[in-house]
Amino acid sequence: MLADPRQLRLLALIERYGSLSGAADVLGLTPAAVTQQIAKAERDFRAPLVLRGPRGATLTTAGAVLAARGRVIDEETDRASAELAALLGHLSLRLRIGAFQAAALHLLPPALTALRHRHPDADLSVADLLSEHGVEEVTAGRLDMAVVATWDADVATPPHLSVRELLRDPLVVVLPDDHPLALQHPPQAPIGLERLRDEAWVTILAGHAARAQFDRITAAAGFTPKMRFQAGSYDVAQALVGTGIGVALVSRLALTGAPGTTHRALAPPAPHRRLHAVTPADTTLTPLVGEFLDLLQDVARDIGSTWD
Template sequence: MVVDPGQLRLLTLIERCGSLTAAAHALHLTPAAITQQVAKAERDWQVPLVIRGPRGATLTAAGALLASHGRTVEEASDKAAAELAALLGHLSLRLRIGTFQAAALHLLPPALTTLRHRHPDADVSVIDVGSARGADEISTGRLDVAIVASWGTPLAPPPHVRAHPLLLDPMVVVLPDDHPLATEQPTDTALHLEQLRDESWVSILAGHAAREQFHDAAREAGFTPTVRFETESYDVAQALVGTGIAVGLVSRLALTHAPGTTHRELAHPRPHRQLYALTKADASLTPLADMLIDLLRDVARDITASWEAPLREPHSPSAGHLLPEQPTTV
């Protein structure tokens, strides 16, 4: 026999109320509906359960036994409801974020500051996560939001992961500040990559998407770059450029203005990376995730405006622009 917990709870309610009519009122049902449910329970258990009389209803010995288990079902149901409410309350305040270095330094802090002012009781944590791992961290539930980058091609996350476009981050050339291309031309002059064909380069390590993008751009410009220094960090790359021994291609967002360096925009080819915030396709249990994404978009607009502002001089290319507002689910 398959036990119906609803029947156990009904018997508990009849015992507590003392009549079928009172039990019906408690359940917002008609007395006839309660009578039908009792009849079905007696058929299922194959034993009389309720004794109906002029003064109400009492339970048989079998009904009282089942009603005692109904009280256990009620207690378990109440406990489950309370624990779920506590969990949902915790999830509504929880926000676990993963991001890479440049976004952690320049994109995330203003958004988190505003979030903290709006929700001072928010339970926020941030960890370093490479862009290649972002979708997996969201899929497994270890993160609520992952800020990731895609070099040159649109991101294609799994179907249950949603990609929210944030901004387009162009690559710029970082030069020693005494380099002829820096000292002999106006600061708003955009460079062509082929002008740097004979330079020594510091680049991101081979195998990284940024390195592949760099080589593709150089190939399009008609040369194979001489890479003498490799690093995982744009910060290290800029520090090396500051020594005067190389030039580098660096994300605009990652510019540190290291001592001894300057930068110039690229005219063509103009590689870039796209920044996204990843969440689960259904993020309804973590409402702070949606709030953070709105704040990140606000920060992205401000950053993009700051890039474009000094480039409104004649002969200057646009420095960057926002991606479409519509989130992308693949």
């Protein structure tokens, strides 16, 4: 017959405590209920298992054989409970974040500093991340949160993920600091994109979402840009603008103040990119996710207010 683990464990407890009442207390049962379970076990195993006496209860030889396996069940149950408690304790302090470069430089540090003050023992890690990989990394469980950027489309996620918008990051035009338009327009004066139709451009590489947005908005402004150079990042684009090679559209958050450059806002409707936090929808086991998300929104709000 197939042994019932509950019966094995009951016998192990009777052996440990030497009485039916001791086993009953551990199991949250009455002595009468324990007596009934013993009777059933003896019928199931077709052997006497427990000897009752004035000083308590002892096991027969057959009962001792079964109790030895019951002790293993008890030990494994205790070990499982301890390991689960350790896991939940670790998860409650764990936060694995992925972010693209500009977010890692400007959004994460203030929020991480605040979180470290609240939870000095937090297990934090930050990974460099391309925005297009953020959903995949959170879905696979390799990250607890991904900070990603989108240009024209929304973040597409499966139902078990959650997306929260953090910031609208406007695009600005980066110019050589001696460019005629920079000299004609004070820092607070926006420039219409159509006034840049004759410029040489430093653009993001074709195939990137930022480049697709650039192509769309220049077409809407009525011109096909002359592309002097294609760069893999906003940092490289700004460095090249500093040499006088051309002008570039760069997100406000990614501005580096590269030597030899200045920037101006674009006249409305100014294009922008949106920054989002992607997390699991259920963060019960990782409560730092929700707490850090609130801190990120505070930082994003502060940054946006300076732009306003």
